Amino acid sequence: MDLDNIALTFPGQNSHFHGMGSDLYIYDAARVVIDTATEVMGDVLGLNLREVMFSANDERLSLGPVAQTAIHTGSMATYAVLNDMYGDKIKAVAGHSFGQVAAMVSADVLSPQDGLVLVERRATFADNLFPATEEDPVYMITMLGTEANTEFKDQVEQECEYVSAEKGYVGLATINSPTMIVISGNPEAVETAASNLRARTKNLDRDHRIRYIPTDIKGPFHTPLMDDVETDLAVVMQDMQFHEPSKVVIVNGIPMTTGLDRAYLENTTTVVDFRASLEHLFASPNYQHIIQSAPGDAQGKIARRGYDMRGTEFHLADELLNLAR
DSSP states (O other), X not given: OOOOSEEEEEOOTTXXXXXXXXXXXXSHHHHHHHHHHHHHHHHHHXXXXXXXXXXXXXXXXXXXXXXXXXXXXXXXXXXXHHHHHHGGGEEEEEESTTHHHHHHHHTTSSOHHHHHHHHHHHHHHHHHHSOOOTTOOOOEEEEESTTOSHHHHHHHHHXXXXXXXXXXXXXXXXXXXXXXXXXXXXXXXXHHHHHHHHHHHTTSOGGGOOEEEEOOOSSOTTSGGGHHHHHHHHHHHTTSOOOOOSSEEEETTEEESSOHHHHHHHHTTSOEEHHHHHHHHHHOTTOSEEEEOSSSSHHHHHHTSSOOOTTOEEEEHHHHHHHHO
């Protein structure tokens, strides 16, 4: 399919799945990315990343550092193929959560190897700070529904502030779409805030009901509880070179050409507004096509929830590459 004026999006946590990237492996460009990541990260992760990604049931894919490295590798392998296909027609990139790293690598801000290190270190620092336990606490809950709008977001923030005073920190973590927001924090506080909000919205009619979905993300990402992770990441990033981007990089709805390293650090402990990034891309006359640069449908589900696309077309790379074969 011949496309022009393209923007790419890169997913973040919880977008991994068994078999991810295996279909891409027929492309030389993707094979290089996957094989290189497998070699570079083998000793760090203590496993063969390619085998874990392609496996139908390897439980190690759910481990934080493995999952996030796999997601990043799948994103960059997809980008390599799309870049071969479209090259300079790719004008902008935007990443959700740690997908900002893939956006920076694709825009030549960061080297591919530093990108791998940055993703793995973030996940490992978080795992060390919030190690897995038998209780399997819920750190993040997604709120999904047609009423998860600006007014409801304000209610969520007020409820989180109230609960935080009694139960420990809980707050807004990500705004994924006009109908999808996520809270994060101390597990008891997260459960309490969600329970209170559920009681407040239980009488909405069926078409406007809010669904409350616990995630299996192991840590209170995008909250001040991750301050130590941000501090550790800052030390790692001191030895990395960050360059001027070769493409527009959208962060929380803002096109950025400088300060991308600081923006990524702040991403660790502050709210990620991916809704604003997609709204910017849909509203801009500069982009006719938006492509999720990753295996699967993680951002397709987000992009189809409540946006006015204004004539812009959203594509999954999987669909485009199937057409290209």
